[in-house]
Amino acid sequence: MIKAFRWLLPHPFLTLLLTVVWVLLQNSVTSGMVVFGLILGIIIPRATAVWWPDRPLNFRLIPMIPYVLLVMWDILIANVQVAWIVLTRPNSKLRPAWVVIPLDLKQPEAISILAGTITLTPGTVSADLSNEGHSLLVHALDAPNPDEVRDQIKDRYERRLKEIFV
Numbered sequence: 427m428i429k430a431f432r433w434l435l436p437h438p439f440l441t442l443l444l445t446v447v448w449v450l451l452q453n454s455v456t457s458g459m460v461v462f463g464l465i466l467g468i469i470i471p472r473a474t475a476v477w478w479p480d481r482p483l484n485f486r487l488i489p490m491i492p493y494v495l496l497v498m499w500d501i502l503i504a505n506v507q508v509a510w511i512v513l514t515r516p517n518s519k520l521r522p523a524w525v526v527i528p529l530d531l532k533q534p535e536a537i538s539i540l541a542g543t544i545t546l547t548p549g550t551v552s553a554d555l556s557n558e559g560h561s562l563l564v565h566a567l568d569a570p571n572p573d574e575v576r577d578q579i580k581d582r583y584e585r586r587l588k589e590i591f592v
Contacts, residue, residue: 437478439487441467484592485535493586497543500582508548511568523569524553525576527562531584534559536591543583550575 435441441464448463449455511520531537537559541552544564554563569575 435468435471437471437475439485439490440471443467444470486590486592489586489590493583493590496582496586497546500547504548504550508567511549515568520568521570523566523572523575525564525566525569525572525579527564527576527579527584529560529562529584530580531587531591532559533591536587537562540579540583540587544579550579 444467445460445463448466449459452459452463529537529540531540537555541555541562544550544552544562549567551565552562553565556562564575564579566572566575
């Protein structure tokens, strides 16, 4: 049963995502649009499954929901903080820093999500990944204590991603 389910829906999250994107692009939530989006969401991942041999098999969707909400909240707060810094602090008072984040994550997808999360959050940008994938180089716009930035990224994002990508 599970094997048949995996064959029909090799990427259940992608199926759901494609369905939602289709409905949003149509700007109309009707049963026909949802069904057609679901059909696309089944056909596209099934047709491209052969090119995804190393997809993460232990991805947990439920913990991803609070993670996405947390990231959206952090983006909102960081936008306000960066705007405040830009408007009120002269460049000479900024304390930019390069921070090395040692990674406990091993899956490339999880590392990509972490790097993307850091870059999406205003005030920080992922600049480089070590050759072995053991650390991430991050630039922070204003970091009086780079160790605090490192600890916050590890606790706030990486810890949650480790729960999502078991």
